[in-house]
Amino acid sequence: MTMTTPRPITSALDARFKPTLYARVGKENSFTLESYRADGGYEAVQRAFALGPDPVIDEMKKSGLRGRGGAGFPTGLKWSFMPLKDGRQHYLICNADESEPGSFKDRYLLTEDPHQLIEGMLIAGFAMRASIGYIYIRGEYVLGAERIDAAIAEARAAGLLGKNVLGSGFDFDLFLHRGAGAYICGEETALMNSLEGLRANPRLKPPFPAASGIYNLPTTINNVESFCAAPHILRYGADWYSSMGTEKSKGNKLFQISGPVARPGVFELPLGATFREIIYDFAGGPLEPIKAIIPGGSSTPMMPWNDAILDTPMDYEAIGAQGSMLGTGGVILIPQDYCIVNATWNLVRFYAHESCGKCTPCREGIGSWMTKIYEKLVRGGGKPGDVELILDMSDNIAGKSFCALADACLGPVVSSIKLFRDEYDYLIANGKSQYGGRSRWAEE
Amino acid sequence: MPYFTDKQTVLEDIFSRYPQTEQGRRSALMPLLREVQNALGYVPEAQMEEISTLIGTTATEVKSVMSFYSTYHTIPTGKWHIQVCATLSCALAGSDALWDDLTETLETVPGEVTPDKLFSVQKVECLGSCGTAPMLQVSDIGYAECVTRKKLHTLLEHLKNGGEFVPDTRVPVFMQGGQQLDALENEVGGRTADLEPLPMPG
Numbered sequence: 337m338t339m340t341t342p343r344p345i346t347s348a349l350d351a352r353f354k355p356t357l358y359a360r361v362g363k364e365n366s367f368t369l370e371s372y373r374a375d376g377g378y379e380a381v382q383r384a385f386a387l388g389p390d391p392v393i394d395e396m397k398k399s400g401l402r403g404r405g406g407a408g409f410p411t412g413l414k415w416s417f418m419p420l421k422d423g424r425q426h427y428l429i430c431n432a433d434e435s436e437p438g439s440f441k442d443r444y445l446l447t448e449d450p451h452q453l454i455e456g457m458l459i460a461g462f463a464m465r466a467s468i469g470y471i472y473i474r475g476e477y478v479l480g481a482e483r484i485d486a487a488i489a490e491a492r493a494a495g496l497l498g499k500n501v502l503g504s505g506f507d508f509d510l511f512l513h514r515g516a517g518a519y520i521c522g523e524e525t526a527l528m529n530s531l532e533g534l535r536a537n538p539r540l541k542p543p544f545p546a547a548s549g550i551y552n553l554p555t556t557i558n559n560v561e562s563f564c565a566a567p568h569i570l571r572y573g574a575d576w577y578s579s580m581g582t583e584k585s586k587g588n589k590l591f592q593i594s595g596p597v598a599r600p601g602v603f604e605l606p607l608g609a610t611f612r613e614i615i616y617d618f619a620g621g622p623l624e625p626i627k628a629i630i631p632g633g634s635s636t637p638m639m640p641w642n643d644a645i646l647d648t649p650m651d652y653e654a655i656g657a658q659g660s661m662l663g664t665g666g667v668i669l670i671p672q673d674y675c676i677v678n679a680t681w682n683l684v685r686f687y688a689h690e691s692c693g694k695c696t697p698c699r700e701g702i703g704s705w706m707t708k709i710y711e712k713l714v715r716g717g718g719k720p721g722d723v724e725l726i727l728d729m730s731d732n733i734a735g736k737s738f739c740a741l742a743d744a745c746l747g748p749v750v751s752s753i754k755l756f757r758d759e760y761d762y763l764i765a766n767g768k769s770q771y772g773g774r775s776r777w778a779e780e
Numbered sequence: 781m782p783y784f785t786d787k788q789t790v791l792e793d794i795f796s797r798y799p800q801t802e803q804g805r806r807s808a809l810m811p812l813l814r815e816v817q818n819a820l821g822y823v824p825e826a827q828m829e830e831i832s833t834l835i836g837t838t839a840t841e842v843k844s845v846m847s848f849y850s851t852y853h854t855i856p857t858g859k860w861h862i863q864v865c866a867t868l869s870c871a872l873a874g875s876d877a878l879w880d881d882l883t884e885t886l887e888t889v890p891g892e893v894t895p896d897k898l899f900s901v902q903k904v905e906c907l908g909s910c911g912t913a914p915m916l917q918v919s920d921i922g923y924a925e926c927v928t929r930k931k932l933h934t935l936l937e938h939l940k941n942g943g944e945f946v947p948d949t950r951v952p953v954f955m956q957g958g959q960q961l962d963a964l965e966n967e968v969g970g971r972t973a974d975l976e977p978l979p980m981p982g
Contacts, residue, residue: 348960348968348969349962349968349969350969351969351970352969352970353969353970354958354969354970354971354972354974354975355955355958355959355960355969355972356972356975358953358955358960359955359958359971359972360955360958361951361953361955362951362953362955362956376977379977382980383978383980383981386980386981386982387981434908435905435906435908436906437867437868437869437905437906437910438868438869438906438910439908439910440908440909440910440911442908443908443909444951444953447951448951448953474908475814475849475851475920476851476907476908476917477908478920478921478922478947479922479947479949511797511798512797513797513807513810513811514810514811514814515810515849516810516813516814516849516850516851516852517849517850517851517904518848518849518850519905519906530810531807532803532806532807533806533807533808533809533810533835533845534806534845535844535845535848536848536849551799551801551803551804571977571978572975572976572977572978573978576975592910592911593911594869594872594910594911594913595869595872596872598963599952599954599963600910600911600912600913600952601911601952601953601954602911602952602953603953603954603960604960616963617962617963617968618954618960618962618963619963620963621963630868634867634868634906666910668868668869668872668910670872671872674872679868679871679872682866682867682868682871683867683868686867686868686905686906689905690905692848774874774876774877775871775872775873775874775876775877776874776877777873777874777875777876777877777878777881777914777928777929778873778874778928778929779928779929779930780928780929780930780931
């Protein structure tokens with residue numbers, strides 16, 4: 337008798353693939369406790385209570401889940417960093433400050449299934465001995481904030497939050513904190529400063545949040561989607577979770593696609609599904625010729641539009657091998673007829689606006705110089721040597737800023753020059769681009 | 781008159797979310813600012829002073845924090861504060877033209893309020909609605925999504941005529957009964973309901 341390992345699931349078209357994170361989206365009143373419970377909600381946390389905190393962390397480690405906010409750090413490992421028996425108050429924070437351009441997956445987890453997030457945070461809080469949690473939601477997500485607030489109230493009234501949750505002896509309470517329009521708050525230490533009522537400058541690491549986070553106490557911060565994966569891992573098991581994905585990128589993930597495609601939106605796919613699958617099978621294909629793919633949110637380097645890239649599996653390693661990153665899974669397609677320098681300037685301007693001003697490489701490099709050179713280029717005032725100057729500046733900024741924001745800006749800058757140097761040169765030589773810099777706006 | 785004098789319940793609710801410590805009180809800063817701004821349309825200096833006393837800091841500190849975030853205003857805004865997303869996915873869907881049309885139609889620029897006190901405008905960065913671009917946010921209420929020229933003008937007329945803003949709630953997620961729909965609306969993959977949950981331990 338021979339033992340065969342089943343082929344891993346790497347396509348959402350595979351009959352064995354079952355969406356979980358968004359499975360309840362579209363159901364009537366999916367955001368209510370009644371609806372969530374009718375679908376087996378809050379059973380996973382009872383399983384967690386029965387297992388005990390350490391086996392829960394082991395299960396998370398075994399699942400292979402990696403942080404879905406963009407960095408991809410193993411979630412179970414992160415959970416195990418919390419000092420377990422130090423007697424101090426532990427905090428849990430959900431990073432719902434989704435603001436990386438091209439990313440809009442967490443928004444619908446918050447509005448359509450808030451109890452899934454609350455259950456995920458209960459499981460995490462139990463595993464990490466944290467009795468207080470905060471959901472830091474970006475200020476603009478008004479409906480998300482309303483639904484989360486209502487869900488917290490429902491859960492509290494049902495004994496799912498507060499003292500002695502479901503008779504387990506575990507105390508956990510949860511609060512919502514609304515941000516106010518600052519991309520940098522997605523950086524975990526900046527988020528903690530913001531939650532403390534300070535300017536959201538990032539903090540020096542170490543100490544890492546698990547040692548000294550919010551109010552100088554042990555803290556763990558996870559993305560919305562990471563917390564939402566926890567109930568499913570507890571419910572169906574780590575083996576189920578790791579049957580999806582590739583060797584080092586396990587599980588399912590919410591991918592977003594925007595730009596000129598027939599059906600932009602969010603799709604739940606196993607890691608390892610190809611760009612071709614999301615672009616053609618799910619988003620219905622491009623509406624015009626495309627020249628570049630931003631694979632995972634604005635900070636991930638652009639990739640060229642060709643068969644090799646289209647057939648690249650969307651997982652941490654395969655995209656990394658192509659010189660970019662999986663990031664948040666926010667795919668943006670840039671059409672052939674849109675000036676790449678203009679598209680890059682749009683993102684440079686974003687990062688310049690969002691630079692917190694703490695460190696010189698980012699404040700002066702991105703916030704002032706980079707944005708001014710790009711503005712000059714798109715206005716037709718470029719001079720020979722400008723591209724070399726941008727590359728030289730990039731070299732001097734890369735890895736030298738206080739946090740990752742400046743490096744994030746260099747993603748589109750350096751990759752667009754590498755892939756489309758001819759467009760930069762043409763623009764500089766002729767004072768205008770061979771392509772347009774404004775997209776047509778739909779009349780009705 | 782101080783804004784919070786007759787709003788003790790609001791204050792208690794806000795402070796109850798944070799620890800009863802010096803640092804915990806300071807955490808109430810952002811919710812307090814939002815409370816004032818939603819009522820007055822901006823945060824006047826007198827309220828910066830008032831909030832600073834409530835959380836045990838100085839008005840300068842309050843203003844410093846306010847200046848860090850895009851949401852807080854130190855000058856009055858219109859009844860409807862319209863914020864247009866200008867970042868890439870929206871730009872690819874025509875947000876530059878949308879912005880021009882909006883400012884030309886209202887004959888206004890950022891920092892001003894229209895003479896009828898109804899509108900103010902602001903260009904903002906990515907609002908997390910890339911799947912329904914181009915889009916705009918109205919005050920602290922919600923989003924108008926997939927905004928066409930016709931939709932923009934219908935909205936402006938509606939608000940000018942005393943109408944209320946009703947946010948869009950379209951969700952660009954294509955699920956049906958726990959199963960995902962491909963671009964041709966075929967159901968693909970399996971259903972979560974078919975998955976067997978693990979037995980309870982013990």
